[in-house]
Amino acid sequence: MSKREKQAIGQQILAAFRAAGAQEVAPDILLEAETLLDLYGEDIRARAYVTQDPIRGEMMLRPDFTVPVVQMHMANGAEPARYCYLGEVFRKQDHGETRPEHPRDNEYLQAGFELFARDPEADAEVFALFHDILAPLNLQASMGDMDLLMDAVRALPLSGARRAALLHHIWRPRRFARLLARFATPAEARSFPESGAPWTGLRSPAEMQARIDRLRGDAAEAPLAPQWVERLERLFAIGAPAPEALRQLRELVAEIPDIAEAVDRLERNLAALAARGIDVGAVHFDASHGRHTMEYYDGMTFSFAAAGHEDWPPVASGGRYDALAAVLGQAQGRSIPAVGGIIRPGLVHELGGQILGKAA
Structure with a gap:
């Protein structure tokens, strides 16, 4: 597959994002590493390409678009806005000393959409936008909610x-x-006997x-x-069509009252998706879904995967990242909720996605 073919698919996706009101942006490819690496979490830190500049210090090739887009937006204000982008990201994919038989690309194209809004239906809007663009590919839509899990842990x-x-x-x-x-x-x-020896070490x-x-x-x-361990394990194991998962979560609220707000929000999101014409019964809710995504997601997460390609990453993924926006805006005293996601044009092309859905 040529880069030209991937770019053509990327441009179709970008057109759909622009039609949804997004402004196109192009973050730098080479980014200052010191601040950003701490925001990505351990997985991306281990996979980032990092180099040393004699003047600028530690720099890295762009492993993701969301963090630099949020950084740009929060530096210029925290007003409602929507952005889209298309470009390469760079991540080490393979571990070990030998080249795998089917290596994954260390450089690949991403098309993305980021929405900064205080609208309670922003989650549903972004999910529905991706659902409509990708509809002809018959992908499996999945969703989760990291806030649900974190509220349960905070209740322990x-x-x-x-x-x-x-x-x-x-x-x-x-x-x-x-x-x-x-x-x-x-x-x-643990025993920590007193000693007259001097303190030594890096700390x-x-x-x-x-x-x-x-x-x-x-x-x-x-x-x-033990009952708290059992409750947490039951919560993390929930995986079912979204309406059935909602029913199971309602039952758990009686035992973990702190998750009630997150469960109410899920119910509102499913109602908003249904109002947008999406069959929520075909959406798989996996309570642990967000545990396998970017670590800055702290609310709804979603992905669209290709059946029969279990060894592939998701064709599209995304979620809510309010805390990330707050952290990057705190120096200016700014904050605004945010949600977004990315699509991999290369995988769309491999699935024959020459013509995208109604959003395009």
């Missing part, structure tokens, strides 16, 4: 430090499961003492009751 009767640790690893299911299991068993007391004496104090405090914590 644990210390702030333990809740923070679980929230930090919520995008890493195996680590999260190990941590939850450890918190559900009595902590082992300062104050940092090391703070770490010792945290470990001592953690050892004194009571284990998490």
